[in-house]
Amino acid sequence: MNFFEKLKNRGKSSFPIAVGASATGKMVKMEQLSDPVFSSGAIGPCCGIDPQEGKIYAPIDGEVVTLMDSLHALGIKGAQGVEILIHVGIDTVNLNGKGFRAHVKAKDKIKKGQLLLEIDQAVIKEAGYLDTVITVVTNGSEFSSVEVMDQSDVQVGMDIMQIH
Template sequence: MFTKLFNKKKLQVIAPITGDVVSLREVPDPVFSEGMMGGGIAIMPKEGGIHSPVEGTIILVADTSHAVGIQATDGTEILIHIGLETVTLKGVGFKTHVQVGDAVSIGQLLIEADWDYLKEHAKSILTPVIITNSSSRTITSSNNAQCIANETVLLTISTH
């Protein structure tokens, strides 16, 4: 009985991209900063593509390739939204490497982003990483100032 109470498995969400870690409250878009989509963190990318932060299944690839959703093996749903107001770019600046239903592993390349193009044409390249079903989970941030893709633990998630 106590084993079930105290040995709840926790999911580690690894950084999907290298960059500076930013509080979600600092994202200049109320949909993210006010937690309307869920809790999480944001990253100001420095380089590289978007990689899977967990083992799981792709549950969303935006038609415009600016966002990808993954359901982790424990049921946690993660949305990676590349930049702000990037939907208006209609897919330009992105190259998708996965589709809905694909099984993914930690570190697998999901989307390539042309950061130079995005910096010039998007409102911001700040990239929120959201736990969309966070109401049934406890999210703990690792409090890192920077993160390295496929290495840094950004968030630890446990179910209630």
């Protein structure tokens, strides 16, 4: 960035960064998630959504940096270096991709609200797993705060977190 651009952008902030809901459904607080890796915040501040339908959308603009072979999880890098993990279900890695369909691949540029994955909720539930869609800010400690909104019912794109 050249000197004049720096002057023009001085004082402007890209924060807070709004993280949108990746699914429509009931929000689940971090502490109420049934997997202790998530409920303890071990990999970062997070929340879940019990989805009404089997469609998972991008919570931010960015780039898909990782898409697991089992399609149950993907990583996104967004503005200001924010790293988001979308993890669909608890123990769904054991399905080895059965019931999952990806609409993106690693290195794809994505826009908030873009369809990322489709899941067959019946397949997941028949296997005895939960289909909770968990959104994690995996590098939350690099920011001054990550505020999880107190929501009950959410729609795709509705703000569920603010990163400061």
